[in-house]
Amino acid sequence: MSDRYRKEDEARGEARGFIKGRAKEIICFAKxxxxxxxxxxxxxxxxxxxxxDEAENYMKLx
Numbered sequence: 115m116s117d118r119y120r121k122e123d124e125a126r127g128e129a130r131g132f133i134k135g136r137a138k139e140i141i142c143f144a145k146x147x148x149x150x151x152x153x154x155x156x157x158x159x160x161x162x163x164x165x166x167d168e169a170e171n172y173m174k175l176x
Contacts, residue, residue: 133162137172 137158144154151173158169 133164134172136162138176141172141176 140158140161141154144157149157155166155169155173158164158172159166162169164172
């Protein structure tokens with residue numbers, strides 16, 4: 115595998131890790147201030163620029 119492809123894979127992995135961390139942070143904070151499930155999901159979609167399925171997956175995960 116060339117150096118270029120390895121660096122691209124690493125960058126994608128870092129981006130996914132960052133988004134997962136932000137999703138967890140948003141969900142935990144929103145739960146503390148009593149947002150509804152749908153409000154949290156909408157906030158995830160807005161803040162992270164993700165689709166409904168991705169938001170739903172993060173909701174199930176955290």
